[in-house]
Amino acid sequence: QVQLVESGGGLVQAGGSLRLSCAASGRSFSSYPMGWFRQAPGKERASVAAISRSGGTTYYHDSVKGRFTISRDNAKNTVYLQMNSLKPEDTAVYYCNAVTNVGSTMTSLYDYWGQGTQVTVSS
Numbered sequence: 001q002v003q004l005v006e007s008g009g010g011l012v013q014a015g016g017s018l019r020l021s022c023a024a025s026g027r028s029f030s031s032y033p034m035g036w037f038r039q040a041p042g043k044e045r046a047s048v049a050a051i052s053r054s055g056g057t058t059y060y061h062d063s064v065k066g067r068f069t070i071s072r073d074n075a076k077n078t079v080y081l082q083m084n085s086l087k088p089e090d091t092a093v094y095y096c097n098a099v100t101n102v103g104s105t106m107t108s109l110y111d112y113w114g115q116g117t118q119v120t121v122s123s
Contacts, residue, residue: 002026002110004096009117012086020081020117022096030074035059035099035106036081038092039116045095049081050102059102064090086121093118 008020020036035050049070050059058070069082079096093116098109 004114006117009119011120017084022079024077029077032098033102034079037095040092047106050106052102057102088121088123091121
């Protein structure tokens with residue numbers, strides 16, 4: 001069974017930066033495209049960004065385009081999300097997962113989710 005451990009969240013002022021990490025184990029990490037999702041209070045989980053197996057193709061939701069950067073290190077079985085110019089509306093619990101595709105129709109490949117990491121952006 002795949003295990004996903006997200007970390008790097010915290011409390012930051014608007015305009016600040018955070019770098020999230022997701023360590024994956026249990027499956028062949030490099031075999032899957034990976035993605036980040038987020039769930040704000042009272043809202044459904046939504047896609048944020050995705051990256052192909054090699055890292056050569058990426059996708060970003062319009063709301064984070066130009067501010068967030070997804071990357072991966074297959075040797076470390078880790079995917080990252082660099083978040084710059086954070087806004088209060090970025091406040092959410094952030095999750096990672098393997099995804100079905102790299103694009104606007106991305107969905108999680110597994111039903112299993114990690115505990116997520118809380119990002120809170122104050123105004």
